[in-house]
Amino acid sequence: MPDATVGALPGPDTIQVSDQAFGHDDIPFADIGKRHRKPGFFKVTLRFATNADAVAQLTAALNSIGKGTEAVAYVLAVNRASGNVDPAKPPAEIEIDW
Numbered sequence: 001m002p003d004a005t006v007g008a009l010p011g012p013d014t015i016q017v018s019d020q021a022f023g024h025d026d027i028p029f030a031d032i033g034k035r036h037r038k039p040g041f042f043k044v045t046l047r048f049a050t051n052a053d054a055v056a057q058l059t060a061a062l063n064s065i066g067k068g069t070e071a072v073a074y075v076l077a078v079n080r081a082s083g084n085v086d087p088a089k090p091p092a093e094i095e096i097d098w
Helices: 051-067
Strands: 014-017 021-024 043-046 094-097
Touching: 043 051
Parallel strands: none
Antiparallel strands: 014 021, 043 094
């Protein structure tokens, strides 16, 4: 849910950014996950600089599950030149598909 600095949820296929980012896709709930054959599930892709970084961060995320019901992974941000943003080159660090 957006905080007071952002306001209402953005319209479909748009993103509002303040100190947080909020997006909205108007895909019907029943269609979430159909494209990647896991109905009802979001697909989250995390890209790491190296395999060792991926193993370290995902291991830490798995270890955090015992403390609650969420896992946290830190993914290194890529500082792209403005010409490498649309599309992102290299690909986006975090990609969500529904």
